[in-house]
Amino acid sequence: MNLAFNAEELVFQKEVRDWITANMPPEVAEESRRSRSSHVSKERLLQWQKKLSQKGWLVPNWPKEYGGTGWSSTQKFIFEMEMARADSPYLSSFSLKMVAPVLMKYGSEAQKKRFLPKIAAAEELWCQGYSEPGSGSDLASLRTRAERQGDQYIVNGQKIWTTNAHWADWMFCLVRTSNEGKRQEGISFLLIDMKTPGIKVDPIYLVDGTRTPMRHEVNQVFFTDVRVPVENRVGEENKGWTYAKYLLEFERGGQAHGPRLRKAFRHLQTLSKTQLNEGEPLSASPHWRERMAALEMELDAVEMNELMFYSSLKTGDAPGSMASIVKMRGTEVGQKITELAVEAVGWYGAPFTELRNYDSNIVPVGGEYVDDVSPRYFNQRKTTIYGGSSEVQRNVLAKAMLGL
Ligand SMILES: Cc1cc2nc3c(=O)[nH]c(=O)nc-3n(C[C@H](O)[C@H](O)[C@H](O)COP(=O)(O)OP(=O)(O)OC[C@H]3O[C@@H](n4cnc5c(N)ncnc54)[C@H](O)[C@@H]3O)c2cc1C
Structure with missing residues (x-):
């Protein structure tokens, strides 16, 4: 599979990057950077979602008739990449990626008319x-x-x-x-x-x-x-169980883990260069480099899976049980990145397990980039539980894909 973007896609990437750079309110990016989970307050979320909505980029995954962009799967992936790169907070998946597809497929005409435009205009969460x-x-x-x-x-x-x-x-x-x-x-x-x-x-x-x-x-x-x-x-x-299961496929498959994980991995690379072990940066240690390389390979595999998964989908399709692979591996590799980050900062991670909020004026010790390492580690524990735990995803895969 060729993962390099072609000339047209590179032009698109620049357009997206330039627009996000010019339009992302700095206070939104800052709050997202400082939050444990890239989730922000309602006020900031709506501020950013409204801007994206005005640009026509809030619901790229929706069919065009409901306001979708008509982008290819690679363009959608590029968009998610650029959003993560610019410290965009997570947008409201419950609204944009979960209830919306259910309403489109199973909702009455009155429900579609009442709810979908409000979601697309970032007026209701x-x-x-x-x-x-x-x-x-x-x-x-x-x-x-x-x-x-x-x-x-x-x-x-x-x-x-x-x-x-x-x-x-x-x-x-x-x-x-x-x-x-x-x-x-x-x-x-x-x-x-x-x-x-x-x-x-x-x-x-x-x-x-x-x-x-x-x-x-x-x-x-x-x-x-x-x-x-x-x-x-x-x-x-x-008949709600049918609609509930349909929604779960979107919850598990539509989270775009790869771009977020890549960003977290770059953060880990910075820590490897700045954190010292007996006077030497961690990155000088062959053992540490081996662990980083192994983790990066797992990350490459998540990205590859996610891209293949998106390219196998047409806009509006249900993700199917492949969603379980993406959810399970995306969240597990995400946890591994936070685990290695905690090891990298060692004691410096300890003071911030409970203390520091994004608007705190407590000065971090141990250098830049260390203060959010422990909170992110703890926050990430949830990811292999919500949306169906990893064990449950393995059961789904065993049944649906392996026929066990
Ligand atoms: C931070 C967070 C946010 C959440 N947000 C939401 C939300 O917005 N809305 C919502 O509805 N829910 C939400 N959830 C709930 C989440 O979906 C459930 O926690 C999850 O489905 C697991 O259910 P449980 O907590 O009851 O654990 P249990 O089902 O009791 O599971 C306990 C343990 O047993 C294992 N286990 C259970 N059954 C099996 C099995 N058949 N085979 C093998 N192992 C098994 C599980 O993997 C787990 O390790 C959230 C959870 C968290 C932690």
Whole structure:
């Protein structure tokens, strides 16, 4: 496979790079650089998403009829590369890459008209209400109940680990509408306005030390007699499992790990040159170089897989079980990069495990580039759990690809 870009693609790359350089607000890039996970506050996220939307670049993966760019898969990859290079924060995948394709395929005309333009204009943000206490990997066991009363559902129950529920405008939510027959056949897919009375959102603070009220990522969400219009159900009652699985393929496959990992690897290369071991830079050690080379080969393989995966997809297609390979290896290699970075900075990583927020005025010790190493290491632990753990991805692959 030839990974070199052709002349036309290089022109496109320059156009993208120049536009991002000229238009990315410095405060957005700075907040993203300093965050543990390249996620930023709602205010900064919307500021950046609106700029991209005005340029017509917020939803490149969508079919053209809904506002997509019509770019080739290589152009999409170049765009993600340039976004990562410029310290763009992660955009709202829940809105752009998850609920949108489900609405396009299974939503009613009224739902498409109501929700898709607002997502494409960066006016509304979404969160994902799948997991519950006791229902993560075994998602079909979920118990949040929706009982139909006339033209409304009354929702009662609890979701957990709900990323960005504290700022989302809407939640796509799996609820139990029947206890008859197979568990998967009693689930429905609802769109819930987060301002509806009866919804309570409580923060969960992670081990990465992000404890300030608006900077945390995940939450518990409680529903007490929450009224949801029946018109906000996607597709048929009790068929939600089909839509939920379709969405998961986008969650697993559409995260563009390669460009982000390449950037993290470059950070690691800088650390290798600046961190000393008995007076010598780490990069002078053959043992260290061997480990870096082995890791870079794994990274090359992730990039290659991701590119092949994108080129096998036409815009609007579902990613299929290949998405599991990309998710599993992308997140595992990402964790390895953060592990080596912690080894590289040694003791200097310790003071910042909990202390330093992106707007902190604490001066780092141990040189530039070290202060975010530990928080990133801790934050990255989540990546092989959410969206289906690595073990679960291996089960999916064993069944779908190896026929075991
Ligand atoms: C930071 C973070 C953000 C998240 N964001 C969201 C969100 O926005 N919305 C949402 O709905 N969910 C979210 N999740 C939840 C996530 O999807 C679940 O945590 C995940 O599916 C695992 O479920 P669980 O936590 O219940 O663990 P469990 O399912 O209890 O798993 C525990 C362990 O057992 C292993 N295991 C379980 N079943 C099997 C099996 N069959 N074979 C082999 N091993 C198995 C798992 O791999 C894991 O190691 C988030 C999670 C985290 C950590």
